[in-house]
Amino acid sequence: MSEAQTKSKIHVDKVNKSYGENHVLRDISLDINQNEVVVMIGPSGSGKSTFLRMLNQLEKPDNGTIIVDGFDISEKATDINKVRENIGMVFQNFNLFNNYTVLENIMLAPVELGKMDKAAAEKKARELLDTVGLVDKADVSVNSLSGGQKQRVAIARALAMEPDVMLFDEPTSALDPEMVGDVLEVMKNLADSGMTMIIVTHEMGFAKQVADRVVFFESGKIQESGSPEQVFNQPKNERLQEFLSKVMHA
Amino acid sequence: MFKKYLLGLASITLFFTFISTVNAAEPNYTITTDATYAPFTFQDKHSNYVGIEQETMKAIAKREGFTYTMKPMSFNSAAQLVSNGQADGIIAGMSITPERKEVYDFSTPYYKTGVAWIVKKDSKIKSLKELKGQTVALKTGTAASEYGKSLQSKYGFKVKYFNDTDTMYNDVVVGNSVATFEDMPVIQYAIKNGMALKVMNAANPGNAGWYGFAVEKGKNKALLQSFNRGFAAIKKDGTYNKIVTKYLGATQSTFSGSKKDNGSILGILRSNQSALLKGLWQTIELTFIAILLASIWGILLGVLGVSEYKWLRAVSTTIIYVFRGLPLMVLAFFIYIGLPGVTGVKIPAFTAGIITLILNEGAYTAAFVRGGFEAVDRGQMEAARSLGLPYNTAMRKVIMPQGLRIMVPSFINQFIITLKDTSILSAIGLLELTQTGTLIVARNSQGFRVWAIIAIIYLVIITLLTWLSNWIEKKLK
Ligand SMILES: Nc1ncnc2c1ncn2[C@@H]1O[C@H](COP(=O)(O)OP(=O)(O)OP(=O)(O)O)[C@@H](O)[C@H]1O
Numbered sequence A: 001m002s003e004a005q006t007k008s009k010i011h012v013d014k015v016n017k018s019y020g021e022n023h024v025l026r027d028i029s030l031d032i033n034q035n036e037v038v039v040m041i042g043p044s045g046s047g048k049s050t051f052l053r054m055l056n057q058l059e060k061p062d063n064g065t066i067i068v069d070g071f072d073i074s075e076k077a078t079d080i081n082k083v084r085e086n087i088g089m090v091f092q093n094f095n096l097f098n099n100y101t102v103l104e105n106i107m108l109a110p111v112e113l114g115k116m117d118k119a120a121a122e123k124k125a126r127e128l129l130d131t132v133g134l135v136d137k138a139d140v141s142v143n144s145l146s147g148g149q150k151q152r153v154a155i156a157r158a159l160a161m162e163p164d165v166m167l168f169d170e171p172t173s174a175l176d177p178e179m180v181g182d183v184l185e186v187m188k189n190l191a192d193s194g195m196t197m198i199i200v201t202h203e204m205g206f207a208k209q210v211a212d213r214v215v216f217f218e219s220g221k222i223q224e225s226g227s228p229e230q231v232f233n234q235p236k237n238e239r240l241q242e243f244l245s246k247v248m249h250a
Numbered sequence B: 001m002f003k004k005y006l007l008g009l010a011s012i013t014l015f016f017t018f019i020s021t022v023n024a025a026e027p028n029y030t031i032t033t034d035a036t037y038a039p040f041t042f043q044d045k046h047s048n049y050v051g052i053e054q055e056t057m058k059a060i061a062k063r064e065g066f067t068y069t070m071k072p073m074s075f076n077s078a079a080q081l082v083s084n085g086q087a088d089g090i091i092a093g094m095s096i097t098p099e100r101k102e103v104y105d106f107s108t109p110y111y112k113t114g115v116a117w118i119v120k121k122d123s124k125i126k127s128l129k130e131l132k133g134q135t136v137a138l139k140t141g142t143a144a145s146e147y148g149k150s151l152q153s154k155y156g157f158k159v160k161y162f163n164d165t166d167t168m169y170n171d172v173v174v175g176n177s178v179a180t181f182e183d184m185p186v187i188q189y190a191i192k193n194g195m196a197l198k199v200m201n202a203a204n205p206g207n208a209g210w211y212g213f214a215v216e217k218g219k220n221k222a223l224l225q226s227f228n229r230g231f232a233a234i235k236k237d238g239t240y241n242k243i244v245t246k247y248l249g250a251t252q253s254t255f256s257g258s259k260k261d262n263g264s265i266l267g268i269l270r271s272n273q274s275a276l277l278k279g280l281w282q283t284i285e286l287t288f289i290a291i292l293l294a295s296i297w298g299i300l301l302g303v304l305g306v307s308e309y310k311w312l313r314a315v316s317t318t319i320i321y322v323f324r325g326l327p328l329m330v331l332a333f334f335i336y337i338g339l340p341g342v343t344g345v346k347i348p349a350f351t352a353g354i355i356t357l358i359l360n361e362g363a364y365t366a367a368f369v370r371g372g373f374e375a376v377d378r379g380q381m382e383a384a385r386s387l388g389l390p391y392n393t394a395m396r397k398v399i400m401p402q403g404l405r406i407m408v409p410s411f412i413n414q415f416i417i418t419l420k421d422t423s424i425l426s427a428i429g430l431l432e433l434t435q436t437g438t439l440i441v442a443r444n445s446q447g448f449r450v451w452a453i454i455a456i457i458y459l460v461i462i463t464l465l466t467w468l469s470n471w472i473e474k475k476l477k
């Protein structure tokens, strides 16, 4: 293994993915380091979600290599469930389990996977609810929560497995504007605590604030990547310039 | 959850083993008959099987020292069960014909008969020629219907088939068909008992022939010999003549109950109380066992249908496809009459009925169970898997509880369909509610009143079943 591979938390090398004729990811390579916060931006349909979902095998690449925490998840022999325990994911539509209460949502995975006993899982769940500011909602049904509350529970649920990587796919896109702030704040605290995070978002202000690196996707390719300063203030790629002028003036 | 399935399977197996052991313990002959065939075989007002054939059989058995179990069902099933070795003999107004001799060995003939052609009492039809273009009612599989069919091209009438005598008569009485063909003594008895029909050829019956008792060709020689010996004896000492006179001379009230009993719904209810209750109980028993086992089987199949593995899903899809595609009656005949002919293992009608319902209702259940699981938002599965939960755990803990909730109305619907479908099993002779109705009508000819009673009973059970289901649904929420 090369130097870069051994050091980086996530190593992606020449990954391709097509849906039929639609070539969605083209030769993508990317390395993400421990504690790094990477924000991915780009127009709709450019392949951001597909890329993110590939990192925990919700989608399978057609070819190329993906190594997470030293596990080659494109290998058949790798136990993907074990790898997933270490990668939390937060979805645009929350995807809270409708048949459980808030607390049960958070406790389910740690208990089922034998990571904690019930008492420990509950203690952990209440702590997490405290961090996301929802301690008083522990025993309500998830259907009674607002969007912003749902998303914060979803983050707590992912954190209950004590992952060392968190993936976010447009976590605030389905929220009413006044809810966005609460969720972003939770994410910012998480970033400050040193979590390795990969975030797809259209919140450019937030990206500037928390990102160590911003990656611009377009037509299934990484067209440009760099510090927020570089990407937002001195974009070199023409399509990035075009994209930024659209979203900034929207 | 998986343990529960195993338990379910084990209890099904136990249940069938139990039933087949009971069956194997019977030491006597199994004789089939068609109980809608007065005066030869029918059910009297006390729900006993009576008639010339029944009393003849009883007298012969007594004299020859054997015992038997009489199984009433449609003529066709009765005949097939003997020809494939599931039953030992048939006594059901069976004419001795050269074709049948290929399949059965016949006893000495016990009754001379011929085919009558019959029209409505006030019909203006005078000759067979006038049947041109009209519809004629025939009963499937009988010699009389063969005869009728043989005249079809000559006289140019259309044919409509029925499974039992009484429905066929009534079709002519109400005018749906203009004529029918039936064995002479049978129609004469029916007319005498108030059926509004008339015989057109009393003087010269068509295809004059004989009724015989039959066993499968080359089998049951001892039974056939006993019958012949016994029949010769009761003919000689006058017993047989007495039996024939008793039935041909009988008036309606002797066997079918008085005018008072048959003239009102209440009267029919009162005089057939025990038969109706028995039929009702059998229907309820069939329904509940079938609902329980078909649900278990259906859920199991439905779960296979959303398995992680393609080949398991294919197995499930195939089973669902096959058993949803087969009409229930075809499946029932296949299991009850078809399979034992090949495997040699006799299956009691009740067991065959239950298996039929499990396979058919189970397939429908599986289809909506699979659909229910698939209807759960994909994001639920993705979220569960992203946490590291294996596919099966995610199914069990997240998808299934939500899917089952979606399915509750479908389950209730399927329960009601199952209840209604039990009536189709009357075709293999199960004495459930519908078959009970058929037998009562065959005796008292009160089609409207009897079927109204049966219909109301079904509606009442369906209502109760719906209430029960809704109550359970509420409990689940
Ligand atoms: N399961 C699928 N089957 C077929 N095509 C798909 C599937 N998932 C995504 N695609 C296609 O792949 C392309 C990339 O989709 P993707 O969701 O990765 O884009 P995105 O960058 O996340 O866009 P958005 O900002 O709208 O979420 C799109 O053209 C989309 O239609």
Ligand SMILES: [Mg+2]
Pocket (backbone or CB within 6 Å): A048, A049, A050, A169, A170
């Ligand atoms: Mg997307």
